[in-house]
Amino acid sequence: MLRRLSLAFVVLAAPLSAEMAHHGDIMVTGAYAYETPKSAPSGAGYLTVRNMGDTDDVLLAVKSDPMQAMMHETVEENGVARMVHKMSVPIAAGDTVNFEPGGLHIMFMGLNGDPFEEGEAVPATLVFEKAGEVAVDFTVINRRAEPPMDHGAGH
């Protein structure tokens, strides 16, 4: 079921919209990050990526200068959770991939004393193999707030 998102979402197409349509339509929704403690070196962001096209795509990187952003996945082995750095995340044609707590997430490193504060937006650029660069703002929310996620579509 498609739920209405409680926060406005941003979909920014690459400059060449014809190219975009040709190479597959990537739609990014519900991007948010949790606020961080003042001295935290890093923060985590989550979002939903949909491939509305008929061509498989791959998320290759996330840029968020001056921070370093990486794709991570939390995996559990023998009851111990650890984070694995993902070099790429496939977004198959017609697929929806959820980055959510306990699974895939965007790790922002190098906060350098500038914590994520509730209400601010963290700008980032997602780099896809075919769709190219997609700009997205991660809305920073309170740790206890309900994430602006659409959980229905991907499960």
Ligand SMILES: [Cu+2]
């Ligand atoms: Cu991580």
